Amino acid sequence: MKYADEFRDKEIALGLAKAIRSEADPEQSYRFMEFCGGHTHAISRYGLEDMLPKNVRMIHGPGCPVCVLPAGRIDMAIRLAERPDVILCVYGDLMRVPGSQGASLLKAKARGADVRMVYSTIDAIRVAEEIPGRAVVFFAIGFETTTPPTAVMIRLAEKKQLKNFSVFCNHVLTPPAMQNILESPDIRNIGRVEIDGFVGPAHVSTIIGTEPYEFIAEEFGKPVVIAGFEPLDMMQAILMLVRQVNEHRHEVENQYSRAATRDGNLRAKEEVSDIFELRDQFEWRGLGLVPYSGLKLKRAYAKYDAEVRFDMNELRVADNPACECGAILRGVKKPVDCKLFGTVCTPETPMGSCMVSSEGACAAHWTYGRFRDHQQRRAS
C-alpha cells in the first residue's frame, strides 16, 4: 500500500529498536505516556512493546474522545434521542458507550429511539434536509482534530437556513487533560505520577500546532514529542524521548514535521474560535472534572446548540469506585492491577473509560496484549 507501507518497514523498525536499546540507560526507567488512542492502537496492533527494552515502558493515556465521554453525557444523549420529535445522528463507535446502569444508545435504538449511524458530519446535514419535519441533532465528539468539521457543519446549516438542525457539543481539548494528569488534586489519593514524557497526538497538532504543549515541557519539566500514528513514527518518537531524558532536556519536539507546524492551521483555528468558546469545566471519564477542557457553542449560535434548544439538564453519574482508570492513566497502575479488569469490565461490558473503546488502555491490553501477562507469570 503506497504512502503507508513506507512507515511500517520492519528493517527500519529493527534499526530504531536497536538504537533505543543501546541508548536507554539500563540503570534508569523510562515511562512515557502516549496520550492518544491512535498511538495505543499502533503500539498494540504492531506489537511494539515486544521491541522495547524492559526499562522503557509505555503508559496508555486517556485514549480517544469516545472513551473519555462520561456516562452522564451519554445519559443526556439517550434522553434526547427518546424524544419522538428528535433524530440523533452519531458516529458508530458511540453506540456502545455505556451510560448509567448499562444503558447505551444501541439499547435505546432497539427500544425505538431514532438513533442513526453516520459516517461524516455531512451525512447529518443530509438527514436534516431530507426530513424537515423532525429535529436532527448531531452528537459532536472529538479532540481538536474533529472540531473544525463541526464548525464547518454549523456554517453549512446557516447557509442552507436549516431550522431543524442542531449540535450536541462534546468537543474536548487535549492540553488541559495532559495538565490534569500531572497536577489534579486526585493525585493525592494515588500518591504520585510516574510519567517521564509524553508522545503528543500529531493529528491534533495539525490543527492547533505544537505550541500549546510547550507549557507542559516548561512548567512540568516533561519532554513532549508530537508523533504520527504509524509504527515507525512511534518508534522514532520513543527514541527522541529517550534522548531528551538522557540529556536532561524537556522540550516539545515535532516528529510529525510532514504535516504539523508550531502554529497549526490558522484558518481552522479561526473558524473554531468564531463558533465555540471554553466551558468552565468538563467531565472526563476516568479524570473527573477538568477545568477549561471542553467547548460549547457561543451564544450567537445558540439556535444550533441542542443543549439550549432542548433545555437539556447536565447529568452526572459517578464512576464505579473500584475502577482504577485514574491510576492507570497516571502510570501508577497497570490494567491487570484493577479488580474489575477482565472480570466485570471487558470490551463487551465496559465500565471504565480505558475499556470503552478499542483504543483505551485496558481494551488494548485485553484485546492485543493479555497473553504477555501469562507469559510473565510462567517466567516468574
Added chain:
Amino acid sequence: MKAYQRKLDIRNGCVDLSHGSGGRAMSQLISGLFHEAFGNEWLACGNDQSAFDVGAGRMVMTTDGYVVSPLFFPGGNIGSLAVHGTVNDIAMAGARPLYLSASFIIEEGFRFSDLKMIADSMGEAARAAGVYIITGDTKVVERGKADGLFISTAGVGVVPAGLDLSAGNARVGDRVLISGTLGDHGVAIMSKRQNLAFETEIVSDSASLHDFVASMLAAGGKGIRLMRDPTRGGLAATLNEIAQQSGLGFRLQEAAIPVKPGVAAACELLGLDPLYVANEGKLAAIVAPEVAAAVLAAMRVHPLGRDAAEIGEAVADDHHFVQMATSFGGGRIVDWLSGEQLPRIC
C-alpha cells in the same frame, strides 16, 4: 385454457400482499418466477414437500438466513450468496451437497425484475454447484416490515464413508491453511453501502467450495482435521472458535496471510482489520503437518485456491489464544470481534 389471465409483468410489476396470500397471484409468482429460475423435476410436481432417495452412510444438514444489505453487490447478489453460503456449510464437513430449500420473505413493493434477477442467479449458482432447490416458500410482509427481501435456506448432503471433519479435531502441531485472500466479500459489500460508497475494483469472493474441498480431501485424506468458511467475524472468529473447541491455541504469521492491496487499502481507510472482515468463498483448513505441503499444492492448482497459503500452526495453550507475529516484528493477540464491525454483510 390458460392458467392465468395475464402474464406476470416482470419488467414493471412489483410484489404486493396478494402474492403472499395463498391465492392465484401467489401461485403465479411461484410458477412464473421461481420454478422458471430453479427448474427441476421435484418442483415441477408442485407438492408442499419433495421426496428424494436416501443412500447409505451419513448425511449432513444445515440452515442459514440471508439479510445482506445491499441486495446486489459487486460479484453477486443475495440469491447467489444464499446458494454459496448453504453449499459451503455442507462442504465444510467434506460432504457432497445434494438438495436445498429456499424460503423468501418479501416486502410489498419489491420489484419483480429484481426478484427475477435474484431467483435466476440462485438457479444459476445451484446448477453450477450441481445441487437442486427442491422445495420453498414465499411470504409477503407489509412495507417497512422487511428490508426488501430476506432468504432463508436449508441444505442436505452426504459425507463420504470414513470422513469425520469436526471442530474439536485440531491437534498441537497442526498447520493452518487458508484458501486465498481475506476480506474480499466484506469490502465489496461496504463499497456499495449508502453513505459509505467508495470506488474499488474488489468483487465478492462468493463461490461454492465443495468441488475445491473434494480436491483437498483427495490430497490430504484423513490428515485434514477440519475446515471452516470464515464468514461473519472473519478468520479471527473462525480460529478463536476452533481454538476453544479443540482446546488449544494458534500462532499465526501476519506476513503469510494474503490480502489484496485494494482490500488492505479499503480497510486502512475504514479503520478495519482484514482478519475480521467477512469472506464467502474462502476456507480455513487445519491439517496434520505431514500432509500440509501436499494439501497446499492441491489447493493452489484449483482455480479457487490460487492464493492459498500456510499461515500458522496449532500450539498448546490453556488460554486458547490466537496469537500472531506481526509483519513489523512484534506479537499480538487476534481476539474475538467485540461488537459489530458493520451490520449485515451476509
